[in-house]
Amino acid sequence: MRFDDRKKRILSAIVETYIRTGEPVGSKTLSEFPGISVSPATIRNEMAALFEMGLLEQPHTSAGRIPSHLGYRAYIDDLMMIMPLTEDEKDGIDALFNISDPDPDKLLSDCAETLAEYTGCATVAMTTTPHYVTVEHIDIVPADERTVVLLVIASNGVVKSKVCRLGFRVNTGIADFFRKFANDRFCGHTLKEISAEFVTAVSIQLGDYSNVFNPLIVGIYELCKEVYDGQYYLGGREKLLTYNEYSDRALEIMKLLSKRDELGPVIGNNPSGVTVFIGKENSLSQLSGSSLLVARFSIGENDCGTIGLIGPVRMDYSRLIPHLEYFAEKLGTLLSITYQRKTGDENG
Amino acid sequence: MRFDDRKKRILSAIVETYIRTGEPVGSKTLSEFPGISVSPATIRNEMAALFEMGLLEQPHTSAGRIPSHLGYRAYIDDLMMIMPLTEDEKDGIDALFNISDPDPDKLLSDCAETLAEYTGCATVAMTTTPHYVTVEHIDIVPADERTVVLLVIASNGVVKSKVCRLGFRVNTGIADFFRKFANDRFCGHTLKEISAEFVTAVSIQLGDYSNVFNPLIVGIYELCKEVYDGQYYLGGREKLLTYNEYSDRALEIMKLLSKRDELGPVIGNNPSGVTVFIGKENSLSQLSGSSLLVARFSIGENDCGTIGLIGPVRMDYSRLIPHLEYFAEKLGTLLSITYQRKTGDENG
């Protein structure tokens, strides 16, 4: 049984119609398609063949056909026509990101929200930090009599700060001492290395001052952890409620999405470009009724995070895939404004 | 018609049973209540009286009664027995907040999430900044060749920082110049005053350097705005899906909650203690099927924010009110660890 051209056209028509209407597609409907000019009976024969090939399913005897997971897969891999974004569409998306001086974290959470609004799907946005990233510099800035701001700058350009209140008055001498101490002990170490044990070991080197400086040491640990863990934002989870596929599963999925531990590994380990997981292809059983689209984004050559869409299997792949791709690209571009590392160019 | 003791006991029993079961309560069920030892017929007479008084409603002729909004109001204001939290319960809540060195913003968002988990309601947590709060100090810290960290310290003790990348190399001279300039222009002004116009006016005073320093000036503006706007966090919106009251309204309510513009004013303007809005008492029409509990929290004497619960009108007020109150109290205590202002005590 050959997967000939007419079968392909019929499968495409079924997938596209089902995505649009949510109703099983029958032979009569298909016969009215422009590209398919044969009688319903012929189409029924073809559909029976496609069913044999595992590309279609039948909810019940007297209903039309819907695509199986394999059917979607064939459609996405071979049949679908991806429409490149028009310049107008690109401009529209660009306008959503029109912020003068984006804070990287805020940019990412905004992106999750915007992407959800734009696609009607739930979204995830997360960053990942490579294992080789090290602490490049630590600074401590007296801000108030008993308040300092602690800074950790990582080798990938990420800077995090934290306000620490101390039990004693801070003068420049103390600040200078601690700055030197902290930089000596932490700089050059990878973020991954800086565990609770590592920090304890450093702390005891302060001897009698160990207790006094403990809030600062802990602060450095927390900042390193924050940088290494990266961000994890969700957007538009409530969008799922608009699909009746989720009428009684929405709560379960919404809970799952907020579990970074579960979703993070699934989303974070993907090649560049857009990857599609259709229904049962998802490793998490709770997602078997959903499709997951993920796209990695990068700053220059450095892969640094993922954005993802979660929606019903019956989602508009041909529209969403290029849009997700463009969002990822845009995000990388915007982040590189903030994260471009120092270059040889030193004038200005 | 007197609102005598037996009527009160019957109303209480109806409210409590309805809250527990979600089903209209009938005379037979009530007759089995320990505190009510009269026959169903007598109870029916009393219920007819309570209905006349507007305290009960009847979904249809052959169903039991449910409390009207007035009925809930009477129950909450006069009849309900508030159970003070046991020490065990308090310890349980305290344990949820067991963080060594809380970041204030994170503390608030965690609180929203924890409170939702604890109560099964959707939650809001927000801070408000009084109009009189001023900029106390601005600092600029070179962190990297072209990177500085900008700090704004407000007179209420809130410190916010932001990383700024600049188009030129920063040395201590430039940093010192800008620090002095910024402090001269901004310190002492209320956060409210620092508008876009104010910032533009300051910027042009830099003359030829206006463009060069613009990212920093804008950064200060954004930080001031961030402090003045305060935080707004939501928690556990998906909890609403567990109540069938929301079966078809969940999306609408979930969208409403994320609109800070709409909910903020309603939640932010309340006296201290716990305030209860039952169903139609809410000024937002979308909340007419929900009840809203809000509690203000404060640092020392300074009122500084609100936490709120949103759930079905049929919520367990007698349990939730004291719990919300304790959460607010706890939050104030924990925040005061971070936000305690400098005192006369200078040793250490």
Next chain:
DNA sequence: GTTGGCACTCATAATATACGAGTGCTAAAG
């Protein structure tokens, strides 16, 4: 004032019937 008795209401569930979209198969036409 309280209670048992009883007819009445009405939401819910269960059952029966009708409808129709869509199929698979067969046999005839191309």
Next chain:
DNA sequence: CTTTAGCACTCGTATATTATGAGTGCCAAC
């Protein structure tokens, strides 16, 4: 060999009908 019309069959959905029972309101008796 492919395509198509015809037709009996399936089965989910919609509609109508009936039964059930929880709960009420009212009345007369205690």
